Amino acid sequence: MQGLGRLSQEQIVFGLALLLCAGFAVMLPGFLTTNNLLNLVRSVSILGILGVAMGLVVIGRGIDLSLVALMAISVAWTLQLVANGMSLPQAVALGLAFSLAVGMINGILIAYVEIPAIFATLAMGIAIYGFGRYFLFTLDVIYMPESAQALQWIGQGSLLGIPAPILAFIAVCAAATLFLRWTTYGRYLRAVGDNLPAARITGIPARPIIVLQYMISSLIGFAAGLVTAGSIASMNTRVANSTMVYDIILVVVLGGIGLSGGRGNVRNVVVGTLLIGVLLNGMTIMNIEYTLQNVIKGVILLTAIVIDTILNPRDEQTAQQGDI
Amino acid sequence: MRPIKTCMIAATFALSAGAVLAQGIDDPTRAEYFEAFKGKTVAYVPVAMGFDLTEGWAAGLKEALEPLGVKFEIRDPNWSTDAGAQAITSLISEKPDVLVVHNPDVQSYARLLKKAEEAGIYVVQVNMRSSYSTDAFIGADYVGMGGQIAERLVEICSPANGGSGKIAVTQGVLTAAASAYQMKGIMDVLAEHPEIELVSNQAADWDATKARNIAATVIQQHPDLCAIAGFWDVMDVGTGAAIKESGKDVYLITQGGGNQSACDGLENGTYSEVVVYNVPGQARDMANMIKQMLQLKAEPGSMKTTLFTQLEFLTKDNMQPGSCWKMPSQQ
Numbered sequence: 001m002q003g004l005g006r007l008s009q010e011q012i013v014f015g016l017a018l019l020l021c022a023g024f025a026v027m028l029p030g031f032l033t034t035n036n037l038l039n040l041v042r043s044v045s046i047l048g049i050l051g052v053a054m055g056l057v058v059i060g061r062g063i064d065l066s067l068v069a070l071m072a073i074s075v076a077w078t079l080q081l082v083a084n085g086m087s088l089p090q091a092v093a094l095g096l097a098f099s100l101a102v103g104m105i106n107g108i109l110i111a112y113v114e115i116p117a118i119f120a121t122l123a124m125g126i127a128i129y130g131f132g133r134y135f136l137f138t139l140d141v142i143y144m145p146e147s148a149q150a151l152q153w154i155g156q157g158s159l160l161g162i163p164a165p166i167l168a169f170i171a172v173c174a175a176a177t178l179f180l181r182w183t184t185y186g187r188y189l190r191a192v193g194d195n196l197p198a199a200r201i202t203g204i205p206a207r208p209i210i211v212l213q214y215m216i217s218s219l220i221g222f223a224a225g226l227v228t229a230g231s232i233a234s235m236n237t238r239v240a241n242s243t244m245v246y247d248i249i250l251v252v253v254l255g256g257i258g259l260s261g262g263r264g265n266v267r268n269v270v271v272g273t274l275l276i277g278v279l280l281n282g283m284t285i286m287n288i289e290y291t292l293q294n295v296i297k298g299v300i301l302l303t304a305i306v307i308d309t310i311l312n313p314r315d316e317q318t319a320q321q322g323d324i
Numbered sequence: 325m326r327p328i329k330t331c332m333i334a335a336t337f338a339l340s341a342g343a344v345l346a347q348g349i350d351d352p353t354r355a356e357y358f359e360a361f362k363g364k365t366v367a368y369v370p371v372a373m374g375f376d377l378t379e380g381w382a383a384g385l386k387e388a389l390e391p392l393g394v395k396f397e398i399r400d401p402n403w404s405t406d407a408g409a410q411a412i413t414s415l416i417s418e419k420p421d422v423l424v425v426h427n428p429d430v431q432s433y434a435r436l437l438k439k440a441e442e443a444g445i446y447v448v449q450v451n452m453r454s455s456y457s458t459d460a461f462i463g464a465d466y467v468g469m470g471g472q473i474a475e476r477l478v479e480i481c482s483p484a485n486g487g488s489g490k491i492a493v494t495q496g497v498l499t500a501a502a503s504a505y506q507m508k509g510i511m512d513v514l515a516e517h518p519e520i521e522l523v524s525n526q527a528a529d530w531d532a533t534k535a536r537n538i539a540a541t542v543i544q545q546h547p548d549l550c551a552i553a554g555f556w557d558v559m560d561v562g563t564g565a566a567i568k569e570s571g572k573d574v575y576l577i578t579q580g581g582g583n584q585s586a587c588d589g590l591e592n593g594t595y596s597e598v599v600v601y602n603v604p605g606q607a608r609d610m611a612n613m614i615k616q617m618l619q620l621k622a623e624p625g626s627m628k629t630t631l632f633t634q635l636e637f638l639t640k641d642n643m644q645p646g647s648c649w650k651m652p653s654q655q
Binding site for chain 2: 039043139140155233241242
């Protein structure tokens with residue numbers, strides 16, 4: 001155990017993903033082919049993109065439960081506007097503006113009104129879904145109109161054999177990594193997440209940084225929504241009521257970004273996403289019954305967390321306040 | 325004087341008789357008919373509002389019943405079975421005259437529906453039935469429909485007809501009547517056709533994204549897949565997108581209420597074939613059933629009627645301009 005003691009949760013999860021991969025590769029013919037691996041990553045790339053958004057917020061010691069609802073409503077509204085005859089760029093601009101505005105309100109509620117993030121965004125998610133369904137459109141699935149076909153490339157196209165959603169995932173990961181590592185605001189974000197009072201004393205504009213973090217999350221969420229809409233030629237606003245937002249948090253936490261903030265990287269999200277992707281893909285190939293799939297998924301996720309708890313036990317230093 | 329008097333009387337009679345004929349005669353059943361609906365209430369609890377089926381039924385019921393003075397109420401549980409059960413429970417105490425229920429699965433509402441009937445409320449179930457039979461069920465015969473779909477798949481995919489024999493099924497929510505009954509119909513037919521191999525049988529929870537991912541993996545794993553049977557057109561836009569993206573020639577047979585989006589999907593090649601249970605037709609069937617109940621005034625729960633909706637197999641070739649219907653918001 002001593003030698004293993006230095007493994008981080010990220011490495012454990014990555015190891016588990018590799019182990020599963022190896023197992024599937026031996027057992028399932030056709031698993032370890034380029035096409036299937038592309039397909040595997042592609043099927044979780046939207047989850048991954050949203051994971052990056054959530055990851056950034058969590059690193060800043062927040063949480064964004066309105067992420068999925070906001071993505072669904074803002075993109076569905078965009079499609080509705082195009083269906084009503086607006087030009088595509090204008091509709092996308094309006095949808096994006098709406099998304100950013102809601103992100104800003106989230107941030108203001110959390111940073112200035114000082115409502116805990118979990119409550120502010122939970123309420124905002126419900127409010128946005130209701131607002132959209134009541135005022136913006138009547139149906140809960142909005143189809144992509146003919147005039148928005150240009151959007152389909154981002155969901156169904158490919159470049160050099162790599163499907164566009166994977167490229168979008170890579171782009172979002174790269175941008176987020178650059179932001180966290182090389183920009184001042186990225187470093188501020190981590191500082192605020194690690195220790196808010198200390199960050200404020202050193203002169204970091206803590207409140208604007210918190211607002212910024214929710215705006216970034218709504219921006220990435222909107223991008224994920226466009227990829228979703230492109231890939232299934234419609235936007236299903238019902239996802240706002242689904243457990244998707246918990247799947248996203250799971251990807252983030254599983255990859256090793258602590259909910260107590262300040263720790264973690266985009267790499268953690270990628271690792272968490274890959275484990276989920278490998279699991280889903282393998283189980284679909286094996287044609288495992290849906291209910292059994294949930295059991296297996298749950299057990300493997302628990303295993304990862306148990307291994308981490310054994311190898312990296314909580315002590316006074318690691319168990320910070322706010323760690324759920 | 326006498327002849328003049330006679331003439332006048334005769335003329336008066338002639339005039340009044342003529343007047344009666346000119347004014348028409350009243351239909352003796354009319355008053356009773358309209359009386360039967362005065363002050364009645366019909367409550368409607370769908371799985372959720374906001375999609376073609378439930379909006380279409382609501383519009384059809386409203387159109388047929390409201391002019392008669394029937395109050396039509398919608399309780400929208402928005403995909404939550406708990407909220408739906410609460411809505412039905414509170415309706416039982418509010419006592420509407422008729423309850424129209426669209427069941428999310430075969431179990432959840434069964435006892436509540438029985439209670440409603442015992443409380444003196446007529447219960448009409450639409451399209452997805454509960455394990456408890458009530459006064460009326462209007463909807464597709466899912467077991468039969470599954471059988472017919474399986475036979476289409478056999479016809480298209482049988483190696484004897486040049487197909488690979490490999491098919492996949494994408495269900496909705498596993499416990500929904502539409503999934504469970506239909507699967508039985510499909511399996512019964514496939515049992516007689518060992519040459520057809522069901523390579524994947526997965527549930528996508530009525531969600532297009534899940535359906536897309538399942539289809540993509542199955543096609544990838546079985547490049548010679550012949551056909552996919554999906555259980556709802558709204559969900560199968562995802563399946564269709566995965567097929568298009570793979571560039572493979574996979575026959576997609578799906579099903580739905582025959583909304584314009586289904587015809588659009590056939591037109592642009594998203595679906596190969598759509599099995600349609602006509603929603604406006606179902607709404608008319610329900611309205612007629614309700615009109616009959618309110619006139620007959622039988623004890624709720626004393627009669628059990630099933631009306632299976634006629635199915636139509638639409639393809640790009642047999643589709644016509646009026647094959648699909650539109651909602652007011654689509655026009």
